[in-house]
Amino acid sequence: MTERADISRYAVRLGDDALILGHRVSEWTSRAPFLEEDLAMTNVALDYVGRARMFYQYAAELEGGDTTEDTFAYTRDARAFTNLLLCELPRGDFAHSVVRQFFYDAYALPMLQALKGSYDDRLAAIAAKAEKESTYHLRRGREWMLRLGDGTEESHARMQAAVDELWGYTHELFEVDELEERLIDSGIAADPRLFQHNWHDNVARVLTEATLSLPEADWSIRGGRTGHHTEHLGYLLAELQFMQRAYPGLKW
Amino acid sequence: MSDHMQLYEVFIRSRRGLDHKHVGSLHADDPEQALEYARDVYTRRSEGVSIWVVASKDITASQESDCESFYDPLDDKPYRHASMYEMPEGVDSL
Numbered sequence: 001m002t003e004r005a006d007i008s009r010y011a012v013r014l015g016d017d018a019l020i021l022g023h024r025v026s027e028w029t030s031r032a033p034f035l036e037e038d039l040a041m042t043n044v045a046l047d048y049v050g051r052a053r054m055f056y057q058y059a060a061e062l063e064g065g066d067t068t069e070d071t072f073a074y075t076r077d078a079r080a081f082t083n084l085l086l087c088e089l090p091r092g093d094f095a096h097s098v099v100r101q102f103f104y105d106a107y108a109l110p111m112l113q114a115l116k117g118s119y120d121d122r123l124a125a126i127a128a129k130a131e132k133e134s135t136y137h138l139r140r141g142r143e144w145m146l147r148l149g150d151g152t153e154e155s156h157a158r159m160q161a162a163v164d165e166l167w168g169y170t171h172e173l174f175e176v177d178e179l180e181e182r183l184i185d186s187g188i189a190a191d192p193r194l195f196q197h198n199w200h201d202n203v204a205r206v207l208t209e210a211t212l213s214l215p216e217a218d219w220s221i222r223g224g225r226t227g228h229h230t231e232h233l234g235y236l237l238a239e240l241q242f243m244q245r246a247y248p249g250l251k252w
Numbered sequence: 253m254s255d256h257m258q259l260y261e262v263f264i265r266s267r268r269g270l271d272h273k274h275v276g277s278l279h280a281d282d283p284e285q286a287l288e289y290a291r292d293v294y295t296r297r298s299e300g301v302s303i304w305v306v307a308s309k310d311i312t313a314s315q316e317s318d319c320e321s322f323y324d325p326l327d328d329k330p331y332r333h334a335s336m337y338e339m340p341e342g343v344d345s346l
Contacts, residue, residue, distance in 0.1 A: 034257075036278050040292040140288055147281060 003186065007120060008062035009082075010183055012072055013225065015055030016083035019073060020233070021104060022048025023240055027091050040140065044101070047133040054126045074244035078234045079227040086169040088224070088233045095148055095158035099166055102141035106203055107173045107192070109134045114190035123188065142206055149210025156211065163207065164215045171220035174199075259308040260286040262293075264300035272304050283307070 026045035032038035056069035086104060091097045112134055115127035148155040174196040176184065183189035204214050223229065243250055257279045263272035275294050280286035286305040295303070314322060326332070 034279065036280065036289040036293055039296075040289060043292050043296065136288075136291075143285060143288075147285075 003182075003188075004062055006179055006183055007123070007188060008059045009179055010189055011055045011059040011062070011123065013082045015052045015059060015072060016081050017087050018048045018055060019052035019240075020081070020083040020236065021087040022046075022052060023236060024087065024089075024091050025097070025101070028097065033094055044137055044140075047130075047137070051126070051130050051133070054129070058122050058126065070244070074241050078229050078237055081229065081233060081237070082225050082227060083233075084169075084172050085221060085224040085230055086166065086172065088230060088236060089166070089169065090232050092162065093158055095155065096162040096165070098141065098144045098148060099159060099162040101137065102145050102206070103166060103170050103203065104173075105134055105138040105141050106199055106206075107170075109138050110195040110198060111190050111192060114194065118189070119187040127190075145206050145210045145212075149207070149212045159210070160212050163212055167215040167217065168219045168221050171217075172222040172224060175222060175225075177225060257281055258286075260290075260305045261308050261311060262286075262290040263304040263306070264290070264294055265302040266300050268301060272302065275299070277308060280305075 022045050025041055025048060028041045029038065029045065032041050052073070053069055056072045059072060060067045060069055086100060089100065092100075109131065112127040112131040116124050116131060118124045118127065145159070149159045150156070174192045176191065176193060180189050180191075184191045207214055258281075259277055260280055260283070261277050262275050264275050265272045278286065278289050278293055280289050283305060287303060290303045290305050294300070
């Protein structure tokens with residue numbers, strides 16, 4: 001496999017994470033707890049969908065031919081998506097979405113900072129733009145963790161439930177397969193193993209400050225990078241892809 | 253919306269060198285969150301380079317009933333107005 005094809009697959013992965021998570025966040029639009037938070041969440045969703053577009057556009061250029069960003073977003077079935085499982089889980093209650101977002105953003109920020117130094121100029125440029133967004137997302141997320149974790153009895157209980165439920169999905173963030181191994185060796189991909197301890201320390205510190213307890217790491221699940229998804233992704237894609245499936249090539 | 257949310261007034265400076273202008277208000281739990289919401293609600297189209305938020309309860313405002321005593325006495329003191337002053341060349345506003 002050529003390096004060009006490797007980079008394309010890698011860019012699609014990063015695009016898939018962004019699109020699927022962005023779609024999940026967008027599900028809060030018009031349903032967030034109050035107006036200000038509704039706009040804030042919609043902004044975050046737009047940041048992620050915009051990020052997906054940048055990664056997909058680059059992948060499409062590498063693929064060549066008739067491939068466009070839409071090819072990746074609208075014409076692939078669940079098995080061809082390679083996003084992390086954490087990104088596709090249903091939005092749950094507000095606490096669930098806050099915790100998922102915090103876990104992911106605490107990973108995304110160092111990941112993008114590392115990717116900024118990629119030998120691939122295009123990936124480095126996308127990472128530099130996305131880093132600024134993620135810095136803001138993480139700041140928001142941290143405050144919500146503290147506010148709700150150390151809030152009322154009910155908010156604390158919901159936050160702890162979300163932390164316990166999502167914890168097993170975080171191991172996958174730091175696992176590297178052959179494709180990423182090759183790209184890390186050639187200085188193109190970010191190596192998440194290098195900041196895994198930092199992530200753990202940062203998350204543990206915020207959980208403690210939020211009076212939440214760190215779960216026992218007694219189970220973990222993976223499979224997103226190889227297309228083995230939870231049953232939730234199919235429903236998400238059914239909604240996301242409906243128009244293009246019903247009217248192929250539709251434009252507006 | 254929780255009971256302890258407060259109203260904040262939002263002021264945005266659109267460019268360096270200009271004043272902060274009142275643009276609206278919003279609800280938030282604390283000043284830090286108000287600042288972030290101000291960013292999300294009022295600067296979506298690159299409206300600003302600086303934001304102030306002030307708890308609305310901290311603003312002391314004049315009342316409609318103050319008008320007579322506050323402003324009417326100025327009507328007969330035209331010498332205080334700058335309307336007769338000729339603008340120097342090249343100055344757009346003072």
